[in-house]
Amino acid sequence: MNKIERKEKFITISKNQEIELHLFDKENKNIIYSLEKNSKLIVYQYGFDINNNIEIQLNGENSEVEYHYSLIGHQNTQYNILVLHNANNTKSNIYNHGLNVLNNKMDFNIVGKVPKKSKNCICNQENQIINLKNGNSTILPNLLIDQYEVVSNHSAYIGKFKDDILFYLMSRGISKKRGYELLIKSFLINNSNKQEDLINLEKEISKI
Amino acid sequence: MLELKNIYVKVKDTDKEIIKNLSLKIGKGEVHAIMGPNGTGKSTLSKTLMGYYKYELTKGDILFNGKSIKNLEVDERAKCGIFLAMQDPTVINGVTNSEFLKTAKRELTNEPLDYFDFIKSIEKSLDSLNFDYSMIHRHVNKNFSGGEKKKNEILQIQILKPKFIILDEIDSGLDVDSLKIVCKNISSYLKENKDTSILIITHYPRILEYIKPDYVHIMNNGKIEKTGDITLALETEKSGYNSINKMNGKEKNE
Ligand SMILES: Nc1ncnc2c1ncn2[C@@H]1O[C@H](COP(=O)(O)OP(=O)(O)OP(=O)(O)O)[C@@H](O)[C@H]1O
Ligand SMILES: [Mg+2]
Secondary structure (H helix, E strand, O other): OOOOOOEEEEEEEOOOOEEEEEEEEOOOEEEEEEEOOOOEEEEEEEEEOOOEEEEEEEOOOOOEEEEEEEEEEOOOEEEEEEEEEOOOOOEEEEEEEEEEOOOOEEEEEEEEEEOOOOOOOEEEEEEEEEEOOOOEEEEEEEEEEOOOOOEEEEEEEEEOOOHHHHHHHHOOOOOHHHHHHHHHHHHHHOOOOOHHHHHHHHHHHOOO | OEEEEEEEEEEOOOOOEEEEEEEEEEOOOOEEEEEOOOOOOHHHHHHHHHOOOOEEEEEEEEEEOOEEOOOOOHHHHHHHOEEEEOOOOOOEEEEEHHHHHHHHHHHHHOOOOOHHHHHHHHHHHHHHOOOOHHHHHOEEOOOOOHHHHHHHHHHHHHHHOOOEEEEEOOOOOOOHHHHHHHHHHHHHHHHHOOOOEEEEEOOOOHHHHHOOOOEEEEEEOOEEEEEEOHHHHHHHHHHHHHHHHHHHHOHHHO
């Protein structure tokens, strides 16, 4: 990966701290988060036509991350996220949603790593890419787990919005266009409850 | 209100014909019930009325208030006032019930939403359905129990106010108390909206004891085989569909 052209960012979440971030990104970025003991990080990150490298180091015991990442791509895009469970009782839940708008490539590389020394970890990932047209999307979910006691779930879906869902919406009087808007919005908002996220996102969606 | 004229329906891009020469007329304010064995085409019929993309009307016509709707899009049919409470309501991940209902209401009325009214009517419905208020913030049908899904369809009826309602096995998966609640809600909707017609698809006459049908139809092999009143439903429950066939055809020999 060509790291030179990207902005680098290091963020440390100190002991016992809880942080929630809402990020809107229009330029390529590498972010490394380091979590200390008993800390918690919640991130809602929205990317637009960019490439991102994210690394999350769960370095302290009982540290926990919840990462919601949404990407809209009108060009080739790539997203890599690495979650390192470097301590006992660490927990990660990551939700990666991509909307591949045109006929480009969108690649997700999702890695969760639990080495032998880390006990009682929870490592979950949910990955989805929706192709609005005939984009070429891939998801590589990777769980590198050296531990028996890990709780781990992962799912990956690449495809279109399901016709039956659209039928259900339309059967309640919602037009196809509004139906798509509703589905795109809820897919990309990725469970954020923040009004500002929604407003910013709606601006971008209206350009699709 | 609704008239099906000799319709034939097949699964799109296949030769599988499910509905064969079915005709049915449902007047304003009437309650009709359809019973029939599994796999006979009841859900296919209901989804065809709504314009489901997998089915193709190959012959015949569907008239709603005198106008053909067979070429209308699904949402346009809903805007005519048709509502299908589905046998297996679809899960919509990420979209909350409240957002879904707001969007549908706006689209149906084609005007901005009166939030105060909207919230009031939601509260009223949730109460009368004995539904927890949190249901409104959950994703549509996601992780809902079977009964909750059915109640959620009724909630939509109360908010969206359709004129022609199809209930496809609304009674399946409901416990005795929930069935009572659901039926009570439908009955009072009919009382408040006297012009509304209903088509109830069911396997059990029980629901028909709460919502009295004007006509009961037996559907078999893709068409209406017999029409009667509530006694036909009770007879069928007692002796099954085969005996209905016999009564139809071979009565005299027995
Ligand atoms: N999309 C489809 N593709 C292929 N076959 C289908 C399709 N939809 C329905 N069928 C078939 O058509 C027949 C009628 O199905 P339908 O769901 O309408 O039955 P039903 O009368 O509602 O039955 P039940 O009482 O079990 O709900 C069945 O044999 C079913 O397998
Ligand atoms: Mg059925």
